[in-house]
Amino acid sequence: MTALAPIAMQSLLATPALAAALLAVLPGYRAAARLNIAASLLSLLAALLLLGARPAPSPLFLVDDLNIVFLVLNSFVGLTTSVFSASYIGHELETGHLTRTHLRFYHAIYQVMMFGMNLALIANSIGLMWVGVELATLSTVVMVGIYRTHAAIEAAWKYFILGSVGIALALFGTILVYLAARPVLGTGVPAMEWTLLVRKSGALEPALLNVAFVFLLLGYGTKVGLVPLHAWLPDAHAEGPTPISAVLSGLLLNVALYALLRFKILLAGNRGTVDPGVLMAALGLLSVLFAALMLYRRRDIKRLFAYSSIEHMGIIVFAFGMGGPLANFAGLLQMTLHSLTKSAIFFSVGHTAQVKGTQRISEIGGLTASHPLLGWSLVAGVAAIAGLPPFGIFMSEFLIVSTTFARGPFLAAALALGLLVAFGALLTRLASVAFGAPRGPVGPVKASYVPSFAHLGLVLGAGIYLPPPLVAWFQHVAVLLG
Amino acid sequence: MMLPLLDTAHMLAGGLVLVSFMMLYQDRLSALINLLALHALVLSLAVAWQAWIQNAPELIITAATALGFKAIAIPVALQRMIKRLGIHREIEPVVGISATMLAGIGLVALALVVMLRTTASAAPLAREDIALALSVILLGMLIMVTRRNAVSQVAGFMSLENGLVLAATGAQGMPLVVEISVAFSILIAFIVIGIFLFRIRERFDTVEVQALDQFRGERR
Numbered sequence: 001m002t003a004l005a006p007i008a009m010q011s012l013l014a015t016p017a018l019a020a021a022l023l024a025v026l027p028g029y030r031a032a033a034r035l036n037i038a039a040s041l042l043s044l045l046a047a048l049l050l051l052g053a054r055p056a057p058s059p060l061f062l063v064d065d066l067n068i069v070f071l072v073l074n075s076f077v078g079l080t081t082s083v084f085s086a087s088y089i090g091h092e093l094e095t096g097h098l099t100r101t102h103l104r105f106y107h108a109i110y111q112v113m114m115f116g117m118n119l120a121l122i123a124n125s126i127g128l129m130w131v132g133v134e135l136a137t138l139s140t141v142v143m144v145g146i147y148r149t150h151a152a153i154e155a156a157w158k159y160f161i162l163g164s165v166g167i168a169l170a171l172f173g174t175i176l177v178y179l180a181a182r183p184v185l186g187t188g189v190p191a192m193e194w195t196l197l198v199r200k201s202g203a204l205e206p207a208l209l210n211v212a213f214v215f216l217l218l219g220y221g222t223k224v225g226l227v228p229l230h231a232w233l234p235d236a237h238a239e240g241p242t243p244i245s246a247v248l249s250g251l252l253l254n255v256a257l258y259a260l261l262r263f264k265i266l267l268a269g270n271r272g273t274v275d276p277g278v279l280m281a282a283l284g285l286l287s288v289l290f291a292a293l294m295l296y297r298r299r300d301i302k303r304l305f306a307y308s309s310i311e312h313m314g315i316i317v318f319a320f321g322m323g324g325p326l327a328n329f330a331g332l333l334q335m336t337l338h339s340l341t342k343s344a345i346f347f348s349v350g351h352t353a354q355v356k357g358t359q360r361i362s363e364i365g366g367l368t369a370s371h372p373l374l375g376w377s378l379v380a381g382v383a384a385i386a387g388l389p390p391f392g393i394f395m396s397e398f399l400i401v402s403t404t405f406a407r408g409p410f411l412a413a414a415l416a417l418g419l420l421v422a423f424g425a426l427l428t429r430l431a432s433v434a435f436g437a438p439r440g441p442v443g444p445v446k447a448s449y450v451p452s453f454a455h456l457g458l459v460l461g462a463g464i465y466l467p468p469p470l471v472a473w474f475q476h477v478a479v480l481l482g
Numbered sequence: 483m484m485l486p487l488l489d490t491a492h493m494l495a496g497g498l499v500l501v502s503f504m505m506l507y508q509d510r511l512s513a514l515i516n517l518l519a520l521h522a523l524v525l526s527l528a529v530a531w532q533a534w535i536q537n538a539p540e541l542i543i544t545a546a547t548a549l550g551f552k553a554i555a556i557p558v559a560l561q562r563m564i565k566r567l568g569i570h571r572e573i574e575p576v577v578g579i580s581a582t583m584l585a586g587i588g589l590v591a592l593a594l595v596v597m598l599r600t601t602a603s604a605a606p607l608a609r610e611d612i613a614l615a616l617s618v619i620l621l622g623m624l625i626m627v628t629r630r631n632a633v634s635q636v637a638g639f640m641s642l643e644n645g646l647v648l649a650a651t652g653a654q655g656m657p658l659v660v661e662i663s664v665a666f667s668i669l670i671a672f673i674v675i676g677i678f679l680f681r682i683r684e685r686f687d688t689v690e691v692q693a694l695d696q697f698r699g700e701r702r
Contacts, residue, residue: 125658131661138669164639164642165642168619168622168642171662172619178656179601179608179612182653188657191655211596
């Protein structure tokens with residue numbers, strides 16, 4: 001078992017890299033979609049194997065209790081999205097939205113993106129982590145523009161401009177951390193090694209770390225979708241192919257958040273720095289309140305759920321910003337469940353938009369009557385994301401609000417207000433889309449429900465019963481996060 | 483012996499800030515691209531100088547990419563492109579030159595104050611270099627936000643990225659510097675090709691970002 005661990009870690013990178021190369025030359029789209037699924041499955045198996053046995057950290061790579069959570073979640077959603085993508089893409093090809101050449105490109109880039117995310121997650125060097133996040137971001141930029149409509153190109157351009165500013169800020173922050181570490185850890189690779197940085201964080205120059213964190217927060221925060229920097233997110237979600245919206249919301253935002261958390265731990269080990277949690281909690285709360293209000297004015301269904309992602313990333317960043325074992329635990333749970341739920345919603349929304357031929361909320365109606373399976377899975381997803389019991393998100397949101405109450409009643413009240421406002425907006429929109437007389441085309445839909453049901457089943461299961469090993473594991477990670 | 487070495491490094495880094503300021507108020511597109519070439523030339527000199535005083539021969543690769551690619555290939559391609567697009571004579575109104583310049587001065591002052599205070603313990607060479615590099619980065623962002631034209635936004639991004647390369651070479655011995663600088667160059671090439679391709683396919687009739695705004699989903 002232990003002997004397999006280094007191989008599992010290498011295959012986390014090698015599988016997507018090889019698959020991307022193969023997919024770039026493979027002509028048939030059905031075979032490509034299958035290969036895409038197979039590669040994602042292999043990545044998931046590798047991640048699961050790492051759960052049991054971990055390789056010793058090297059200067060470049062590291063698997064520890066924190067990133068294994070992200071790795072397993074990432075490769076699981078990556079797999080289900082590739083299954084959804086296979087049926088989604090078939091329809092796009094039939095309707096002529098995408099050509100075969102586009103599809104070859106699409107599948108190759110999908111694996112490049114998975115490679116970038118895996119690289120960011122298992123990197124021990126903060127420079128390599130930056131490279132991974134940027135690779136994943138830039139590959140999604142290309143995907144967002146793949147339809148080549150006016151709107152898609154505008155969305156991709158905006159995403160690129162804001163994303164590249166984020167890239168620059170995050171790299172500058174990384175350089176500053178290196179500068180702070182160089183006198184202590186020596187020139188070269190060791191001064192970028194996260195495990196060494198954390199061990200020696202008390203000896204690093206606090207003022208430099210403070211400034212570095214501001215740059216990292218703004219840089220990676222752009223990708224998390226925190227509010228003053230969120231402008232790319234709704235456009236990118238609305239104009240790209242829906243599998244990409246699912247991956248953006250479910251995975252890429254988490255990977256950027258993971259990078260932030262690493263640096264938060266680094267700062268927490270130094271007594272002289274400001275508390276990074278305060279900054280994170282403030283930006284998180286702002287995101288929740290802003291996104292909740294913006295939810296009311298949305299007319300495009302994918303944009304609606306993009307704003308809901310901003311709201312949820314706000315909740316999660318707020319929870320991690322508050323810190324402490326309980327808030328961190330709730331934050332981790334919320335993050336996991338949000339990834340699962342939001343991607344499930346995008347699976348349903350994708351098929352809905354295909355059958356109705358539009359993303360406008362006013363032209364979609366009575367979905368539960370015309371397409372019961374699709375309609376009800378959307379209803380279940382929205383109920384879960386809005387925080388209704390018995391779904392798991394109810395529990396994690398409840399935990400976040402109640403732990404905050406003990407420490408800052410006003411903060412808790414503001415957060416609860418944001419949650420309620422968002423709840424109202426989501427349910428009003430859901431009512432018009434899912435119930436009432438059917439609007440728009442009611443033709444049959446060729447959909448794969450397995451990914452969506454698998455995700456919602458897990459979210460429902462988590463709300464009813466959390467297995468003790470999972471709780472113990474998350475509690476352990478929550479303590480690590482400080 | 484040490485002092486003139488540092489002075490030259492500071493002079494080149496300061497020159498980069500100066501060229502950034504010139505880009506800030508340049509309203510003619512082709513002149514802006516010429517300035518961009520000058521920017522990359524100064525960068526390549528600065529990086530080559532760092533390679534020499536740090537005894538880091540691999541930085542020569544970074545300097546050579548800056549010279550061959552960013553100072554020659556990309557500006558030539560951009561000049562030809564704006565001619566083909568018929569926007570080479572266009573004058574782009576830069577809103578409030580004096581206000582923009584004041585904002586630029588403010589940003590440079592901010593960068594110097596923040597970086598010189600916080601890097602008290604770092605090596606003196608790295609200290610000033612990183613402060614000037616941050617000035618170039620912030621000025622690059624200012625260029626990006628004050629412009630509406632896609633080509634000049636790319637010019638702003640390239641100057642910003644030159645600032646990053648300067649910062650990375652200034653932080654002595656940082657791993658991955660060469661790889662990152664080459665990767666950035668490839669990225670820029672793709673963007674330039676992208677802008678050009680989309681114009682050929684007539685997906686949009688102008689490269690003005692303002693015109694793109696009307697296609698936003700909320701106003702459809």
